[in-house]
Amino acid sequence: MPHVVTVFLRHGGRVLLARRSEAVGTYQGRWAAISGYVEGDLADAERDVRRELAEEIGVHESDADLVRAGEHVSVADGGREWTVHPFLFDARNRDIDPNEELAAVEWVHPTAIRERETVPGLWTAYRRVAPAVETVAADETHGSAWISLRALEVLRDTAAEADSRDAVASVARRLRDVRPSMAAVENRVNRVMADADPEPESVRRRAETAIDTAAEADDAAAARAAELIRERGFDRLATLSRSGTVLAALEAVAAAEADVFVVLVSESRPGGEGVGVAESLAREGLDATLTTDAALPGFVAGGGADAVLLGADSVLASGGVVNKVGSLPVALAAARADAPVFAVCARDKVCGDDRFVGEDAGALYDGEAAIGTENPLFEVVPADLLSGVVTEDGVLDADEIGAVAAEHAALAAWDD
The missing domain is CATH 3.40.50.10470 (Translation initiation factor eif-2b; domain 2)
Structure with missing residues (x-):
């Protein structure tokens, strides 16, 4: 079973999606993250990630920092099977140089994955590296501005999957209270919930706006x-x-x-x-x-x-x-x-x-x-x-x- 890496490159709460061109052998015209085959030891898959980032969009080691590597995803589609190893990187800026394998690129909120024709398993792969309440609580490296953006991402992604406002509100309360010394986390979560209508879809849209606004602020x-x-x-x-x-x-x-x-x-x-x-x-x-x-x-x-x-x-x-x-x-x-x-x-x-x-x-x-x-x-x-x-x-x-x-x-x- 082949192994591939899928790289979600993030900047300011948005990730880079790329539409695969006719120059690739599979899933032409589908939206995907930056991806490629693992050519060596699985334990050193980050090397393959760095290669794909450099080759496909001109992003080198000094341009992006590894945030986390997620648990692999097993994908089966049309008689093909492979294992996806997801990674999340933070880009220092949005400057990229796409190669011929990419017909188009867009910086979007990851929830757009759920609305587009993508390669199989892309949303599942993203969720394996996306921030969670637990990662917001445990982060001792970044400042509160960065952490508050991650909290809003958790709220956004939760609302995208939720079937009731109660489910979203439960996560919002946990996020609001998990970093009591960081007012930006509480204020930004509260603003989304205060401004949104009762439906989860409204919370998702409001969270996306709040992420963009917070990054600009x-x-x-x-x-x-x-x-x-x-x-x-x-x-x-x-x-x-x-x-x-x-x-x-x-x-x-x-x-x-x-x-x-x-x-x-x-x-x-x-x-x-x-x-x-x-x-x-x-x-x-x-x-x-x-x-x-x-x-x-x-x-x-x-x-x-x-x-x-x-x-x-x-x-x-x-x-x-x-x-x-x-x-x-x-x-x-x-x-x-x-x-x-x-x-x-x-x-x-x-x-x-x-x-x-x-x-x-x-x-x-x-x-x-x-x-x-x-x-x-x-x-x-x-x-x-x-x-x-x-x-x-x-x-x-x-x-x-x-x-x-x-x-x-x-x-x-x-x-x-």
Whole structure:
């Protein structure tokens, strides 16, 4: 039985579908993901994936990151049988160069698979790598903007398959509550459910719109932050953890000013996601320096940064920012050095109130002594240590944050 790889390339909540041309031997004219035969060891199927991405659409290793490999799918059709090995990759952009095997390509919501004439088993293969409530809950690498998009994808895909609003609402409640420190997850799920009609199809359509809107908002917030950096003339910045919005802002500035732009990044324990940030910045040509979480406040207090950029897992109604542990010491150090501190995020991260429910990174001690442990993942940076919260609408002050908070609090009424 032949083995094939099927690659779902995702960007901003949409995936790339390709219509097979007359140059291929099977399923001409059908829609598919990027696919090809496994030519070597099944344990090294990612090599075949990378080959197909490069050959069929010109996407190379530096252009896309592996998200997950899914359980294989056995397909039988018209007397033929084969085994499909699905993969999901995140593309850095939507720039592709299709070869002669592809008659057309489109970036679509994966639910379009259910409406088109596709190769057999394509929806099943997608569901093997699609995000789930459990993956949203367990992600300790990405920032809340990224995770909230995955939550919306779960809601969209659930609604596409559901036969009742109750089934969709049950998943929506789980998504809303699974990351209590991340306001964007709750707000974006609540908005879909509040705006949709009772039927699952309405939820699906609303979720698709919300995914596109959220991706645009995150990009716009990054663009606003990049403008602020350029306008203020900051050329030595410090950051920590992995905020996709902060990273996009820094990369945007780097594209124009890499020769004078320096970024100090802490490693961000225990996940080490700051290492990936430093690597991404270095690939963009920035002078990126990686340091420890403990050392970053000292560098900032000593004048090592013109400004500090923080991500935000949430913005409290009173203006404080919830972010990765280590943010508060850096903000205090910046105050000592008279360096401004800006949080960068979409306005959907504003909470409807001042609740802060932390998450724990796990035990610090497994010995026999009676020692309690505290190992929080997040902490609050008070509003008086912040110079502003940069969103897609510009820099919000305390009154504006309060107004947004009231809007978001009202969204929860769908579940009353």
